Amino acid sequence: MLLVKMGFSAVVVHQESVCATFGSGLSSACVVDVGDQKTSVCCVEDGVSHRSSRLCLAYGGSDVTRCFFWLMQRAGFPYRDCQLGNKLDCVLLQQLKESFCHLDQDISGLQDHEFRTRFPDSPVLLYQLRLGDEKLQAPMTLFYPAAFGIVGQKMTSLLHRSQGDAEDPHDEHFLLTTQSKQDQSSKASADRKSFPKPSSFEGESSVCEVSDRSSLGQDLDLGHSQAECLVGGAETEETPSALLSRKTAMSQFEGKALGIDKAILHSIDSCASDETKRKMYSCILVVGGGLLFHGAQEFLQHRILNKMPPSFRCMVESVDVITRPKDTDARVCVWKGGSVLACLDTTQELWIHQREWQRFGVRMLRERAAFVW
Template identity: 75%
Template sequence: MICVAGIIVHQESVCAMYGSGLSSACVVDIGDQKTSVSCVEDGISHRNTRLCLTYGGSDVTRCLFWLMQRAGFPYRECQLSNELDCLLLQQLKETLTHLDQDISGLQDHEFQVRHPDSPALLYQMRLGDEKLQAPMALFYPASFGIVGQKMTSLQHRSHGDPEDPHDEHYLLSTQSKQEQSAKAAGDRKALPKSGLYDDARGQSVDGLDRAHMQEAELGSSQNNCMIPGNDPEEPPSAAFSRKNAMSQFEGKVLGLDKAILHSIDCCASDDTKKKMYSSILVVGGGLMFHRARQFLQHRILNKMPPSFRRLVDNVEVVTRPKDMDPRLIAWKGGSLLACLDTTQELWVFQREWHRFGIRMLRERAAFVW
């Protein structure tokens, strides 16, 4: 914030929706080191559906390098710590790997190694199933060899920010107090006046009762905020499924297809789930393999709940909306968002940030911060 004049803060999944031109979709963002899944409906990212997987395209590159070494990779000086070698492995991954199960058998390949102030070296190698096994590791993450680490994380409820006096907990508690006050005022108007109390005494007693009710409501809201996953905005069924998901998946290996199915299953209604199954948007540069769209679509179709197979007409996986580069879709959506007349009030300028700090995000962000 110090070096820029102003920014607009928005969610990457929503920006991908703007860039692709879709209204609702399950957005799968496969980056270099992480993969995120979120269901977006009409420009709103549902918090219960957000997952973050701690693997991405670089893990596929590392897996391919290990498989090629087992197959007799001729460039024995190749090191993952060398930037030029990493670019070479990235190029080999993008040109050789695929997810077409109809391709089998050994094939000969050539590649060149170029270093500054050195002649180009030509190498030959023979690869078979290694070209399929490397991208397949996205669906079987145990192949990455990082099972012991936290592989899957869900979005927890915010614990508040001490620098933000109007954080989420404050808004929830004051909202409950206002609703309770409005309800108590409506009940007082609806009740007939009693002869035992005069008008002034009735008002004072009603005010004391309302104060006690507000304190009880405030205490209840604060207690609920301390329970992870307990959101007053969530229906009981969604909160229950979310708690089960946290205990079942968090910290465990979760393949790409299973993560998508779990994210869609966390949607609140069946209509929303049908929308998500009908439009799965894959962005980022981590799944740019031959036949990747058909392979992912086949796995989702085979593993989706049987009850939805009769309701969903077609499971559609979109990897290149409008023939655009999937690595640039979120950036394009962000640039479009910044140019809209309706988003000009979302800008956070440098002088405002220096004066109010993180509180400006509460006022200007287009989503619940």
């Protein structure tokens, strides 16, 4: 879409979560991207996004705005003509949410507020409104997403293995099917000698699990749509049975409405080693524009501290939740990391030009992507 329809001369493809850590100046962090339509959680360690830790939640800031509008209507919202289908009204509701809502539990009681409506060809009107707990209840729905009332939709999705890409004849599926039986049997026997495994896992040590790359134009959120390669368990340094049990534990939450705090805990728990988990608990990076509320940093930190496993409370010195990295706007943190990344000398070899894409297609990603494709 970028190279062909929009006419870009060249692009660099990288993962959103890695760009967020790059723009924040962090080497390792649990990245929580609270967007308008979705929320994604991913653990990044030394510039590598852990595939098993990626979660995508089907709610975001627009759902909080819709919930806040419903609560204000119950409290006697004076602007009667406000409609969620009107773009100008949606912008107004977004501004009211960012101005009034908070996550500070020390603030209570009714307070008087006022706001103005400014629309084309209409006079500026002043409205007054009295709000109480509605300002706290609306952002709290991010931690209790069942309050959104979203039905008939998979609320939590994990990254599953791809079935291959017909346009890429050199992916691992093609290589596995075209290998001679002699090569496969000799490779399997060598793997059994090096890595003793149960019989149910024999022959799978060289299988590379990758993400679903069949819809490149539809999946622009690369932070949770790409994956690293797990070859023979060497990346995780775990036995296949331990790896399977962890994936089974993660898959039981698929489809359920997880709050942000629970999604962070499950994402960190899916990491391979205790040292990696300790790093993730020590640094939680919140980007995007869906959690820009007063007191959000302290509230999320308190929730993680209370719900994290007791065994890590002694290992982790402090749970650091970063909502404004380097005192910059969290909404542009990923763009900042991507823009800086594109200017580096080491990135110049990763550019994919329009002619190359038209000639080779998705195969260029195998050569030019900065992560395992």
